[in-house]
Amino acid sequence: MPQLRGTLQAGISLADLTWFRVGGPAEVLFLPADADDLAYALAHLPAEIPVTVIGLGSNLIVRDGGIPGVVIRLGRGFSEVEVEGTRITAGAAVPDVKVARAAADHAIAGFSFLRGIPGCIGGALRMNGGAYGGETRNVVVAVEAVTRRGEKITLANADMGYSYRHSSVPDDLIFTRAVFEGRPGDGEVIAAEMAKITESREATQPIKSRTGGSTFKNPPGTSAWKLVDAAGCRGLTIGQAQVSELHANFLINLGGATAADIEGLGEEVRRRVKETSGVTLDWEIKRIGVPKGA
Numbered sequence: 001m002p003q004l005r006g007t008l009q010a011g012i013s014l015a016d017l018t019w020f021r022v023g024g025p026a027e028v029l030f031l032p033a034d035a036d037d038l039a040y041a042l043a044h045l046p047a048e049i050p051v052t053v054i055g056l057g058s059n060l061i062v063r064d065g066g067i068p069g070v071v072i073r074l075g076r077g078f079s080e081v082e083v084e085g086t087r088i089t090a091g092a093a094v095p096d097v098k099v100a101r102a103a104a105d106h107a108i109a110g111f112s113f114l115r116g117i118p119g120c121i122g123g124a125l126r127m128n129g130g131a132y133g134g135e136t137r138n139v140v141v142a143v144e145a146v147t148r149r150g151e152k153i154t155l156a157n158a159d160m161g162y163s164y165r166h167s168s169v170p171d172d173l174i175f176t177r178a179v180f181e182g183r184p185g186d187g188e189v190i191a192a193e194m195a196k197i198t199e200s201r202e203a204t205q206p207i208k209s210r211t212g213g214s215t216f217k218n219p220p221g222t223s224a225w226k227l228v229d230a231a232g233c234r235g236l237t238i239g240q241a242q243v244s245e246l247h248a249n250f251l252i253n254l255g256g257a258t259a260a261d262i263e264g265l266g267e268e269v270r271r272r273v274k275e276t277s278g279v280t281l282d283w284e285i286k287r288i289g290v291p292k293g294a
Helices: 035-044 096-105 112-116 121-127 187-204 224-230 259-277
Strands: 007-013 025-031 051-054 060-062 067-073 081-084 087-091 140-146 152-156 174-181 210-214 241-243 250-253 286-288
Touching: 035 140, 035 174, 060 259, 081 096, 087 096, 096 112, 096 121, 096 187, 112 187, 121 174, 224 259, 241 259, 250 259
Parallel strands: 025 067, 051 067, 060 286
Antiparallel strands: 007 025, 081 087, 087 174, 140 152, 140 174, 210 250, 241 250
């Protein structure tokens, strides 16, 4: 790949790139310069080499054995935010909160919910990220992506196949940028909404801990944290991993946890919830890579 402009590094630990601060190395870590560079790399990468994409690492467990193949992390070349009227264009690496702030600065309503999602736009697009009554699918107009073969494509909202915390687009599509549409609003009202979300998060979530955000999806008609609480799991620990005392749908790395500790704790919570309520909780946190020794 003589025309590659991004950086390639072998054996880089991914623990520092995740909010849990756990996980093994990437066989190869690739930071593309921009969407063209990403498309060039994928077009020339042999099809048998696996590709994994990570964002800010906020909703992610990287297993202790690391990730084989190429891990792609989008950075500076995917961090632009542009505002025109009530339309916002944002790169996939832009933190969700930055888009919420841009909307507030331009008195665009409909984006305050992004203040409550501790991730980046790429993750919000992939998972239909939502919080505080809002969802990504409510504001998406179009999404730009690169296929595993290096083709640049554009998807409309209807092409994303959105449902609760899920999109049905192929897993190997890499989102690079998206266009969102809000509506005219009152800047002071929007700022107050965001301040209320910030206050609520600080009061009810362990945001200053090593955590990965909401662990399990809310089952229909109830909240995951209520089921976890009813199963007696609040404060439960395995190794240095703990179910948060503040919010029972958050797992915490107390300092020396392994990825196996955290994932094992989550599975134990799922087992106890199933035993006590009959409900099978679905993971919201993504778990990728291989166990240590695998």
